[in-house]
Amino acid sequence: NLQEMTELDVIVVGRGGGSIEDLWAFNDEAVARAIVACRVPVISAVGHETDFTIADFVADLRAPTPSGAAELVVREKLAVIERLVDLYARLKQAMTADVTAQRERLHFLARRRVLTDPARALRDLYRRLDDLQGRLRLGLRAGQRQIRHRLALLTQALSARNPAARISADVALLGQLRGRLVSGAAHGVQASRARFATSVGRLESLSPLAVLSRGYSVTRLPSGALVRSAAQARAGDLLEILLHQGALGARVTEVRERDERHQV
Structure with a gap:
């Protein structure tokens, strides 16, 4: 059995x-x-070119004669050599093109500024720094000149006026205002104390610390957000529990989004 x-x-x-x-x-x-x-694969090569048999129709390929079948199976030596020469030429051309492209890329990279003159970027930054320093010095000098000019104008205006009379009138007015201020301040302090005491009472009634003193606690995530629902935390998360006195660090071991216990 040949096929074996x-x-x-x-x-x-x-x-x-x-x-x-x-x-x-x-x-x-x-x-x-x-x-x-x-x-x-089977090639049928029976008789002459004009002869046809059933084997010709069921075979994978029909050859006109046995010698024609031999030519189909075994290519001529010259054709094989020509194929090899063509493949060698194409391979050589592809390798030459690839080497040329890589050489051009290498030359392009070698001409880049970052390789030919790596210190140029630092020199550019130094020049910009010097320019900014010069502009800063000019700005400071201009500001100082402007301040000295304004100070001179104010000094001249103050010297043009005699402040002695105004000082006497202002001293008398100051005494009157001081008396009013003292009486008004005393009355205002008393009223403020009363309002403060009322506000303190209201704040203490609303203060979270007052709630904590009754045994409750406040739970926060590491981000600082308050935990109002079990869905905000996952198993393994770190939590901070604030008590009336002090705080506790805790880690979540189980998350139950619905508590089956009787609500207090």
Whole structure:
């Protein structure tokens, strides 16, 4: 059974020319079924080009003659050599093009400023720093000149006026205002104390610390957000529990979004 031979690439079924009786064996049903069942490609080369048998129609390929089948199976040596030469030329051309492209890229990278003059960027930054320092010094000097000018104008205006009379009147007015201020301040302090005491009472009634003193606590996430629902935390999260006195650090071991206990 030829198809069991693993080293076979193709099978040629053929015979030289002859009468129809000589070629009749290739019309046999058993031969045709064997050709169809063969796993190796089969070339039919029976008789002359004008002869046709059932084997020609069931084979993978029909050759006009046995010699034609041999030409189909084994290529001419010259064609193989030409193919190899063509592949070598194409491979050489592809490798040359790739080497040329890589050489051009290397030359391009070698001409970049960061490689040819790496200190240039630092020099540019130093020049910009010097320019900013010069502008800062000019701005400070202009501000100082403006302040000295305004101070001179104010000094001149103050010298043009005699402040002695105004000082006497202002001293008398100051005494009157001081008396009013003292009485008003005393009355205001008393009223403020009363309002403060009222506000303190209201604040103490609303203060979270007062709630904490009754045994409650406040739970916060590491971000500082208050935990109002179990859905805000996951198992393994760190929590901070604020008590009336002090605080506790806790880690979540279980999350129950619905508490089955009786509500207090």
